[in-house]
Amino acid sequence: MVTDGPGVFRLINMNSVTKTYQGKNGPFNAVDKVSLKVEENEIFGLIGESGAGKSTLLRFINALESPTEGYVSVDDTDVFNLSRKQLRQHQKGIGMIFQQFNLLNNKSVRENIQLPLELHKYEKPLTVEEVLAFVGLPDKADNYPSQLSGGEKQRVGIARALITRPKILLCDEPTSALDESTTEEIVDVLKRAHEAFDMTILVVTHELNVIKRMCRRCAVLEKGRLIDIIDIAPKTRKQSYKSYHDRVLKVLKNG
Numbered sequence: 001m002v003t004d005g006p007g008v009f010r011l012i013n014m015n016s017v018t019k020t021y022q023g024k025n026g027p028f029n030a031v032d033k034v035s036l037k038v039e040e041n042e043i044f045g046l047i048g049e050s051g052a053g054k055s056t057l058l059r060f061i062n063a064l065e066s067p068t069e070g071y072v073s074v075d076d077t078d079v080f081n082l083s084r085k086q087l088r089q090h091q092k093g094i095g096m097i098f099q100q101f102n103l104l105n106n107k108s109v110r111e112n113i114q115l116p117l118e119l120h121k122y123e124k125p126l127t128v129e130e131v132l133a134f135v136g137l138p139d140k141a142d143n144y145p146s147q148l149s150g151g152e153k154q155r156v157g158i159a160r161a162l163i164t165r166p167k168i169l170l171c172d173e174p175t176s177a178l179d180e181s182t183t184e185e186i187v188d189v190l191k192r193a194h195e196a197f198d199m200t201i202l203v204v205t206h207e208l209n210v211i212k213r214m215c216r217r218c219a220v221l222e223k224g225r226l227i228d229i230i231d232i233a234p235k236t237r238k239q240s241y242k243s244y245h246d247r248v249l250k251v252l253k254n255g
């Protein structure tokens with residue numbers, strides 16, 4: 001076990017990860033030598049403007065993307081040096097929720113939530129009733145996605161992620177398709193899930209208030225580079241708005 005002091009366990013460790021893509025004008029680094037550590041049970045944010053590399057970085061953790069260079073470990077295990085069986089096991093411990101919910105429209109809420117259990121065998125999954133009650137939709141099991149509001153669809157997305165009892169939950173812009181009050185409700189569901197299921201949560205978003213309400217720390221990315229890791233504390237500090245990074249600091253530290 002890797003520790004950073006008493007009671008602090010680094011669950012996720014990224015060391016100088018780079019992802020190079022071919023762009024119109026040649027190769028470019030969507031993620032550029034990023035190193036960061038996320039502690040077990042933390043809610044950690046990744047923020048930055050569109051194209052900053054947030055989603056790419058998030059997707060390294062469950063190996064949906066692989067870095068061109070660098071090292072990613074989860075629980076002390078190199079994510080990109082696993083057998084197929086080990087990789088499946090690794091991915092089974094990670095849930096994901098998406099901006100556009102990714103529900104199958106021809107399947108009922110119950111069928112959507114059960115999908116992960118059809119793909120893999122889990123030791124102690126929750127039941128559809130349990131997760132639906134948790135996200136506040138106890139009566140919607142037989143509805144179809146087209147009969148739900150955006151906020152309800154995201155609750156179903158969260159229920160689908162929770163049914164396997166993941167150790168890590170990756171949230172890619174979980175509230176970006178929702179209005180302000182629905183966003184608050186979804187943030188509350190995620191915070192309750194964090195407490196109830198003892199998970200580590202990573203949240204990618206460009207919404208600073210979501211970060212402020214949920215996270216203890218967040219990484220700021222700009223053009224693939226890690227600019228800062230901010231400890232989010234309600235202290236008042238004078239900041240100016242010279243750059244995007246300055247605005248982030250202002251909202252998160254002073255708001």
Ligand SMILES: Nc1ncnc2c1ncn2[C@@H]1O[C@H](COP(=O)(O)OP(=O)(O)OP(=O)(O)O)[C@@H](O)[C@H]1O
Pocket residue numbers: 021022023030048049050051052053054055056057206
């Ligand atoms: N498969 C790909 N091939 C080429 N370029 C890609 C590919 N995937 C992502 N990119 C580019 O890499 C950069 C980072 O993308 P990424 O989706 O990680 O950013 P992001 O910060 O999550 O952005 P957004 O907030 O808009 O989703 C962008 O310029 C994007 O266009």
